[in-house]
Amino acid sequence: MKFVRRLYQRFSSLVHELAKFGSIGAIAFLIDLGLLNLCNVVLDQGPLTSKVAATSVSTTFAYFGNRFWTFRHREQSGLGREYFLFFLLNGIALLFGMLTIGFTTYTLGLHDPLSVNIANIIGVGLGTLFRYWSYRKWVFLEATEPIPMELPEAGIRQDR
Template identity: 35%
Template sequence: MVESALARIPEPYRSTAIKHRELLKFGMVGGATWVIDTMVFLVLKSTVLEAKPLTAKVIAVLVATIVSYILNREWSFRTRGGRERHHEALLFFIISGLGVAAYTAPLAASRYLFHLQIPEVSLVTQEVADFVSGQILGTLVGMAFRWWAFRRFVFPDENVRRQQISVD
């Protein structure tokens, strides 16, 4: 899928895209897990966790994180490694746990610092503020943090798994 997408990009952008292929894959995984996160968040927030938007957000991020680990390990960072799998998974989930704070901080600020919630604002304003702060700003902050931390701590060594794959 990435190869066919890269082939459609005109030069000089194609060479830049190829150079940053790992980032593009990470972004595609992020897009897929953003959809999962958004769907879980909106379903929980509009049903069983209506009065607890932060709890709904934390659950949504955790579900998306599990999917993210699988997709990032097997696709985005498939040639990177350098750690035993259990250490890699532990670091991934610790960093993702720290990422939960980054993802939820804008929503917490919107609700509890700026009071963008009923009765201070209308239902429409509350819902727009929740979406922008929780799903857009939180996602951008969380993804930037996770990109840096995954490459630095979870999958630190380049081409390690590529060598293992070619040997097997």
């Protein structure tokens, strides 16, 4: 049991970070999947156009969830810089989805919604591995000094 406890203590911040990343990712995935099907099946926009639209919306949600919850303990290097890098890296990750959907639809000739959704799930899975690694490396940097868990009370007046 001591070994397990030491292992948990050593990796607890990573475990918590992964759990938060997974939670935000799961919600973003549901947004992506719902919008992909809405655009592709209901609005008949085509699978690749639908994927781009769905990813744009789900990426925006994921940025704010990851910045202000998953990686809030990390250095904040500027909203503009982070948002740009986040979308750039998500654009690269989007290629995984585009390639799997494009291959399924145009190479294999499978145009049905189930095939598109399976291809999307595979693409999202591959893209997720890339995104987690790249967010930690380039977007949400390690804090150079400890970031307080609560905001300081100094300077706040309450006239009541």
